[in-house]
Amino acid sequence: xxxxRELHCIGNGxxxxxxxxxxxxxxxxxxxxxxxxxxxxxxxxxSSHEANYFFNDTVENKRWRRNYTVVYTDRRPxxxxxxxxxDEIERDYLTRYPDVAPVQx
Numbered sequence: 001x002x003x004x005r006e007l008h009c010i011g012n013g014x015x016x017x018x019x020x021x022x023x024x025x026x027x028x029x030x031x032x033x034x035x036x037x038x039x040x041x042x043x044x045x046x047s048s049h050e051a052n053y054f055f056n057d058t059v060e061n062k063r064w065r066r067n068y069t070v071v072y073t074d075r076r077p078x079x080x081x082x083x084x085x086x087d088e089i090e091r092d093y094l095t096r097y098p099d100v101a102p103v104q105x
Contacts, residue, residue: 005059007068022055024048
Protein backbone atom coordinates (compact mmCIF):
# COMPACT_ATOMS: atom_id res chain seq x y z
CA UNK A 1 0.00 0.00 0.00
CA UNK A 2 1.22 3.46 -0.88
CA UNK A 3 -0.52 6.37 0.80
CA UNK A 4 0.18 10.10 1.02
CA ARG A 5 -1.33 13.23 2.56
CA GLU A 6 -0.43 16.89 2.20
CA LEU A 7 -1.71 19.13 4.99
CA HIS A 8 -1.50 22.91 5.37
CA CYS A 9 -1.84 25.16 8.40
CA ILE A 10 -2.55 28.76 7.40
CA GLY A 11 -3.66 31.56 9.72
CA ASN A 12 -2.76 33.08 13.08
CA GLY A 13 0.72 33.83 11.78
CA UNK A 14 1.21 30.27 10.48
CA UNK A 15 1.91 29.25 6.90
CA UNK A 16 3.11 25.65 7.22
CA UNK A 17 2.93 22.39 5.29
CA UNK A 18 3.16 18.79 6.48
CA UNK A 19 3.59 16.01 3.92
CA UNK A 20 3.48 12.38 5.04
CA UNK A 21 3.97 9.40 2.71
CA UNK A 22 3.77 5.73 3.64
CA UNK A 23 5.10 2.98 1.38
CA UNK A 24 5.10 -0.40 3.10
CA UNK A 25 7.02 -0.14 6.37
CA UNK A 26 8.61 3.22 5.43
CA UNK A 27 7.12 6.62 6.34
CA UNK A 28 8.65 9.78 4.89
CA UNK A 29 7.70 13.10 6.49
CA UNK A 30 8.53 16.55 5.17
CA UNK A 31 7.36 19.63 7.03
CA UNK A 32 8.10 23.31 7.38
CA UNK A 33 7.14 26.76 6.21
CA UNK A 34 5.37 26.80 2.86
CA UNK A 35 7.65 28.01 0.08
CA UNK A 36 10.69 26.30 1.62
CA UNK A 37 12.12 22.83 1.24
CA UNK A 38 11.43 22.14 4.90
CA UNK A 39 12.88 19.34 7.00
CA UNK A 40 12.67 15.64 6.29
CA UNK A 41 12.28 12.67 8.62
CA UNK A 42 12.30 9.01 7.64
CA UNK A 43 10.85 6.34 9.91
CA UNK A 44 11.19 2.62 9.20
CA UNK A 45 8.85 0.31 11.10
CA UNK A 46 8.91 -3.45 11.65
CA SER A 47 5.76 -3.92 9.58
CA SER A 48 3.43 -2.12 7.18
CA HIS A 49 0.71 -2.39 9.81
CA GLU A 50 2.77 -0.40 12.35
CA ALA A 51 3.65 2.19 9.69
CA ASN A 52 -0.01 2.53 8.69
CA TYR A 53 -1.07 3.03 12.31
CA PHE A 54 1.56 5.77 12.74
CA PHE A 55 0.51 7.37 9.42
CA ASN A 56 -3.19 7.54 10.32
CA ASP A 57 -2.56 8.63 13.90
CA THR A 58 -0.25 11.44 12.74
CA VAL A 59 -2.73 12.70 10.13
CA GLU A 60 -5.58 12.74 12.65
CA ASN A 61 -3.40 14.51 15.21
CA LYS A 62 -2.48 17.22 12.71
CA ARG A 63 -6.12 17.66 11.61
CA TRP A 64 -7.85 17.76 14.98
CA ARG A 65 -5.25 18.99 17.45
CA ARG A 66 -3.06 21.21 15.29
CA ASN A 67 -5.70 22.70 12.92
CA TYR A 68 -4.12 21.47 9.66
CA THR A 69 -6.29 21.00 6.58
CA VAL A 70 -5.83 18.05 4.20
CA VAL A 71 -5.22 19.45 0.71
CA TYR A 72 -4.09 16.31 -1.19
CA THR A 73 -4.74 12.61 -0.72
CA ASP A 74 -3.35 9.73 -2.72
CA ARG A 75 -3.84 6.02 -2.14
CA ARG A 76 -2.74 3.17 -4.37
CA PRO A 77 -3.78 -0.47 -4.22
CA UNK A 78 -1.34 -3.19 -3.22
CA UNK A 79 -0.68 -4.36 -6.78
CA UNK A 80 0.77 -1.01 -7.84
CA UNK A 81 4.56 -0.84 -7.72
CA UNK A 82 5.73 0.85 -4.53
CA UNK A 83 9.01 2.79 -4.56
CA UNK A 84 11.44 1.43 -1.98
CA UNK A 85 13.97 4.17 -1.27
CA UNK A 86 12.97 7.22 0.77
CA ASP A 87 14.09 9.71 -1.90
CA GLU A 88 12.30 7.72 -4.58
CA ILE A 89 9.07 7.70 -2.54
CA GLU A 90 9.14 11.46 -2.14
CA ARG A 91 10.20 12.08 -5.76
CA ASP A 92 7.32 9.90 -7.00
CA TYR A 93 4.85 11.91 -4.91
CA LEU A 94 6.19 15.24 -6.16
CA THR A 95 6.05 14.00 -9.77
CA ARG A 96 2.36 13.19 -9.33
CA TYR A 97 1.65 16.54 -7.63
CA PRO A 98 4.14 19.11 -8.94
CA ASP A 99 2.02 22.03 -7.72
CA VAL A 100 2.68 21.11 -4.07
CA ALA A 101 6.44 20.96 -4.54
CA PRO A 102 8.13 23.58 -2.38
CA VAL A 103 9.46 26.64 -4.14
CA GLN A 104 13.06 27.49 -3.36
CA UNK A 105 13.17 30.83 -1.56
